[in-house]
Amino acid sequence: MKKLFPVIFLFFFLPFHTVEAKELSQKEIYDKRMQLYKKTEAATSVPWYYIAAIDQFERSIRYVRKDLPKPDDITGYYVSPENWVGPLNPDIKDTNPITITFFNGLGLDGNGDGKVNRTNGEDLLYTLANYLSQYGVNDRAFRIAVWEYYKRDQNVRSIMTNAKIYRKFNRIDLDEKAFPVPKGNNHTYKNTWGDRRGWGGRRIHEGTDIFAGYGTPVRAVAFGVVELKGWNKYGGWRVGIRDLNNTYHYYAHLNGFSKNLKIGDIVSPGQIIGSVGSSGYGPPGTSGKFPPHLHFGMYKDNGLNEWPFDPYPHLKLWEREERSK
Incomplete structure (x- = not known):
């Protein structure tokens, strides 16, 4: 049992992205994404639908922006390398939480592995939720936090739209579409x-x-x-x-x-x-x-x-x- 325990412990704390999103079905992607939102909520007390609202907004704009990299299939939230590690940090790939904090970088360690990884979904969303938590966890506070982050009214409306929908339906697999005119009508x-x-x-x-x-x-x-x-x-x-x-x-x-x-x-x-x-x-x-x-x-x-x-x-x-x- 002593030999088995380290293996179990290691498996439990494996990074979220050990399974490549491209190997997953769409349902599995939604399940993994929702697990990540819920885990971030549990760690920060920020409602999952606020986190999901921004994550989905960022995903949607990254698909149509040439100045932003395309998102992976799990998380959409994006922070530039410079802002993640700190604008004056000489190591643009820095993952050390101490030096990143020293250089006023945004990145935080969300999964407790001692590293601040900009490509890790848990670190990304924990960083996002930590920012939101500084304003509060109600709609008014969330709206203010979003405005302070994006400085654009339409972005605030779009993100509030996402939050309202996710909160009402309590799920994120909402891809269904309908033709504007019902069948049977000429x-x-x-x-x-x-x-x-x-x-x-x-x-x-x-x-x-x-x-x-x-x-x-x-x-x-x-x-x-x-x-x-x-x-x-x-x-x-x-x-x-x-x-x-x-x-x-x-x-x-x-x-x-x-x-x-x-x-x-x-x-x-x-x-x-x-x-x-x-x-x-x-x-x-x-x-x-x-x-x-x-x-x-x-x-x-x-x-x-x-x-x-x-x-x-x-x-x-x-x-x-x-x-x-």
Whole structure:
């Protein structure tokens, strides 16, 4: 038994990344990620959904930023080598907690192995949670901590969106998608991305038009939070929803909204948010200037700015997947 004990002890304290993420299934990745969030919560008393919210935000922006390395499949939170070890630290690969603290580096030892490793998920998220804990563990304190870290309002909104969704569903495997129009409703659409617009001056079409009859239900395509609801002269009655990948989904020319839908609401894939109409191209209430259809747009935010991209390939994919079920 004396010979066996050191082996068991060593196995228990093996670093989190001893199993390469590329060898895991998506379910296993989610399980490992959630275990890491929960372990960090237990060590710091910072709710796991706050930690997960920032980790997921960082993951989403790293996939679309050229100035940041792509994330691994387990953690998304990123700290530059200079900030991790300290700006004046001569050893950019330093893992010694004493010298890193001396040079005011951010990195902390989260797994108790005596090293501060910037590629170790436990060290990364422990460092993040330690920062958050200095502000408090409620929504107001978390919002302030996020603002102080990113200094951008949209980043705060995006991260709060993630936290709200994770807290409500108490899980992170929330990848389900839905086509905006339910099966059984006649509709048609083609790729109209970049086409010239016929009203409101020189503009291009930033989305896909899905033509369907008045009153056809319009559904949320992903888990998200309602950021916008109301009228504008171009889109008529419209709704904007941001998802966990920091993608903004724009639904325009609606005939009306679902009862009780309001800004700040959490929605799920397939949830009805309104109905197809022909509103827009004028003051509030203008309708009928074009055939009824849903204008569906998608916008990506990378933590610095936001831009539209073609939703057509995504719509085709979601439609195929729904038909195959």
